[in-house]
Amino acid sequence: MPKLWNETIEAHRLAVRDAILDTAAALVIERGLLAVTMSRIAEDAGIGRATLYKYFPDVEAILLAWHERQIGDHLARLADVGSRPGEPGTRLEAVLEAYALITHESHGRHDAGLGAFLHRGDHVAHARHQLHDMVRDLLVEGARTGDFRADVAPDELAGYCLHALAAAGGLRSKAAVRRLVTVTLAGLRPPH
Structure with a gap:
């Protein structure tokens, strides 16, 4: 009892x-x-x-806790997408698309002051690190199968992906976000 x-x-x-x-x-x-x-x-x-x-x-503590929860939910969603069965290339594409769509949907939901306030915490840096590692690990898997280039360090490629897809926040449509993901993935393919 x-x-x-x-x-x-x-x-x-x-x-x-x-x-x-x-x-x-x-x-x-x-x-x-x-x-x-x-x-x-x-x-x-x-x-x-x-x-x-x-x-x-105080209100500040509440908002930081809310933001931490939001980020945790996003990371859990991305981890779920990345851990599904399938080839590394397909899984990475799904993770990158989900990340780009989250970025797109989150953009403009807060005023600039609130965004700056929410993104100053350690929880944001920790989440970025986790996301970077998730993408890097999928790139390593994909390089082994020949899906992704092996001539550039996986950490550098992961940074490339995340920086490129940050642009999704400024795009006007989900179709544009998907095109950005396609272009980003093209940069990961092995050179011919």
């Missing part, structure tokens, strides 16, 4: 935390960063201010 009780309490805590994060993000999108207060988050989340302060000390 105590184990079930602890699991129930933990599930409740996670649900409250998620409600806080979702509420804060919605308020920032709706009203702007400077208009969001702890009182408003508590009210819209349907919890007391004292409860809110048990979870987070």
Whole structure:
């Protein structure tokens, strides 16, 4: 019985935390960063201010936790795509397309100040490193099968891919994003 009780309490805590994060993000999108207060988050989340302060000390901490969760979700999605059965070239193409689409869809969702604030944390650098390693590992696999060039270091090629696909944030359509992925993949093919 105590184990079930602890699991129930933990599930409740996670649900409250998620409600806080979702509420804060919605308020920032709706009203702007400077208009969001702890009182408003508590009210819209349907919890007391004292409860809110048990979870987070301020709005900044809430938004950083929300962003960390978003990045974690994106990395999990990319890892899932990259670990599916299939040839390394097909898997890398799927990862790069998913990454480019995430970049495309995320662009313009926040004002510049909020974007700069959210991307300053260590969690962003850590996520970039994980993504770089994921792409590099697929490139190593693909070089072994002859799908990708072996005359350039996999770390350099991974950097090339991620920098090239950062441009997806400024593209107007998903079709343009897919064309960018195609062009990026062309640079990975072995020279003839």
